[in-house]
Amino acid sequence: MSSNSDRVIPVYGLPRAAPGQTSEPQHALPPPPTKRTRPEHAPAPAPRRAPSFPAAPASWIVALAAGFALLLGGCRSREDASLVRLRESGVIRIGYAVEAPFAYVSGNQVTGESPEIARIVCRRLGIPHIQWVQMPFDELIPALRDRRCDVIAAGMFITDERRRLIAFSIPTFQVRPGLLVQRGDPHHLGPDSDLARDKALHFAVLSGSIEERWFEGHGFKPSQLVIVPDAVTGRAAVEAGMADALALSSLSIRRLSGGNGATEAILLQPAAGMQPGFGAFGFRLGDKALRRAWDGVLQTFVGSAEHRRLVARFGFGPAEIPTLTVASHQTSR
Template sequence: MGRVQRLIALCVAGVLALMAIFFFQPGGDDALGRLRKTGVVRIGYAVEAPFAVLGDIGEITGEAPEIARHVVERLGISHIEWHQVELGGLIPELRAGRIDVIAAGLFITPERAEKVLFSRPTMAVRQAMLVPAGNPRGLRSYMEMAGRWDIAVAVLAGSIEDTLMARLGVAGGRLLRVPDALTGRRAVETGLADALLLSEPSLRWMLSRGEPARLEVAVDDELESGLPAFAFRLDEPKFRDVWDEALAAYLGSEEHLAMLASFGLSWTPPATQKTGG
């Protein structure tokens, strides 16, 4: 093969490689078209009731997955492939292209919005604390706890509470990072932590299925309500936008309100906003 032929062959190979990157990369402007063609969308979740719950036979349900099912049907995608991931691993899995959407009641924060695109919020949620019955340490707010050196708190690793406590200077033995809410509850019950910091709906769900006489929920009225939402890759704004359109048509509907009631939730409409795109 002559020099010209080798040059042509190299050029052709380069073009084919670029085409492969364009058509087969996980992101791209035509993410919805790609998902409709394959018929499968990969949705990541972390178990945190009532936002994401494992049912009696292991099926995934909860506020975020049930909304996702409705939206996916409206978008014309025939099948959902569910991926259970610890909370702190959801955004890395999304950015690596191993899942297409996060449906886990993930709260919108500025730090997360630098890494993912968020949909409109699905509700407004108050922050709270799980404490021993009678609240013997008199805990009323996250800010107060951060300033008390005699208080140890449990948080889910990678959660908004984890970020907030670290930002307020809570570290070392005062900050116990746990993989899930049940482990956090055990930490409070055994005295390893004075409180588990989590959203009010999650903590009330937990007490409704445990021994409420031993624990109680204290709500932080000082913090602004958190805004849970779905998350998407940064290079898929069109996919996020069409998801958002279907979401807007569903939120507040009779079907949506009935679904929330089945998980002991009521709808607090958030101010319409999108963070990160």
């Protein structure tokens, strides 16, 4: 679109000036006005009245008001459609990846910290049916952006990199990082070990996880990382000696180590270099109405007695429950 500029608009129908004349035509002076008298007994002329127009029908006024309302509310209608659409259809598609205790399948039931909270939120938002969509962890964000699911419920950590792609709810948990190693910790990876210095070791990480990004950011070569699609495959890599350790959240590591006794969990301290993570639900950037309504439920639910009883089933204790101050800070960043 061209920029605004002054335009010259030609005016047609005006007489052109003759040669030697100015552009404005010359006119003779009109004769002086003469005084006209009215006969003595002639009636005075009736006063002129301003023309009247018929009143606009009420239906016109209503239509105009509705039009203005649509114009003014147009910006909000797009935002509101994300929640209204799901309520009208009665079905929401929730994407998840298998990583206990955040999301996994028990029998024929999808369960875990994130799916169980999602059920409560959907019920309170008036969305009766959930369609669960299982996929590898690194496909969750692309699937959400491509509208193959409506919400991510997989215990996904909030990161600045992910914030550029999707929006997050307020966090529902906070956890420290951990390592799953072979029984006896043959490589002496203790809670205070400086992982960035252990460049001779091989670590299993979930594809697309913050652990993968951490090792890449600290100079680890691709050959030192064993990329796995889920936590169970990562444990198998450690048990088979393909990886010296699996890097994951402490909650997942504790759950994985309770299997056949071939592995054990290490809860990493801050000296190891990895920071605690905050997990939340994921939404498309444009689905503001859905995210705000979801947060409205979480603000009164997270930290409540009902919430604590629910997540205790999955190993979450008081240390894993974020405070309202922490939750607000993570959301507003």
